[in-house]
Amino acid sequence: MKLVVRPAAHGDAERIHELIDAHTFREDGSGYLIPVDTEEIRSIADDGRFFVADDDGSLAGCASVLDYNGIAELRSFVVAREYRERGVGRALLEYGKQRAAEAGHEVLYALVNKEALGVFESNGFEPAAYRPLEKLQRDCIRCPLYKRGCREQTVVFRLPSNGNR
Numbered sequence: 001m002k003l004v005v006r007p008a009a010h011g012d013a014e015r016i017h018e019l020i021d022a023h024t025f026r027e028d029g030s031g032y033l034i035p036v037d038t039e040e041i042r043s044i045a046d047d048g049r050f051f052v053a054d055d056d057g058s059l060a061g062c063a064s065v066l067d068y069n070g071i072a073e074l075r076s077f078v079v080a081r082e083y084r085e086r087g088v089g090r091a092l093l094e095y096g097k098q099r100a101a102e103a104g105h106e107v108l109y110a111l112v113n114k115e116a117l118g119v120f121e122s123n124g125f126e127p128a129a130y131r132p133l134e135k136l137q138r139d140c141i142r143c144p145l146y147k148r149g150c151r152e153q154t155v156v157f158r159l160p161s162n163g164n165r
Helices: 010-021 038-046 088-102 114-121 133-138
Strands: 003-007 050-055 058-068 071-079 107-112 126-128 153-158
Touching (some): 003 088, 010 038, 010 050, 010 058, 010 071, 038 050, 058 088, 071 088, 088 107, 107 114, 114 153
Parallel strands (some): 071 107
Antiparallel strands (some): 058 071
């Protein structure tokens, strides 16, 4: 495996959408990602906020770091099934932490399902009760399970201070 985590390119949007769409929340309760359309992915990628784990041209995983009024969220985190348990998730999380720290954030948070909770905890994230209102208004409302109650756990990673803040 020749894994490289890099910023997503405009041309990656279709493959990212396919990977995310295969894991979005469904009415039957399956899935674990908020739906994101291809144009939104392109916009986030064009702004440099989406990144991918690339294995010699194959999309092994993706994630984005978005800002909600000064709060950094790791979103759309998914590893292709055939790449799980191979360090791809760890590489994406480390890249996301780096991006959030470079943007001056002190905390990176994510909403995760119980399947991914162990990956996040083993990479330094801790359970938390906080959920930004902006997240609920912008993303959670799009979830088919919104009215039935969220199954996601909030986790946070406290980023090291670099002395420049």
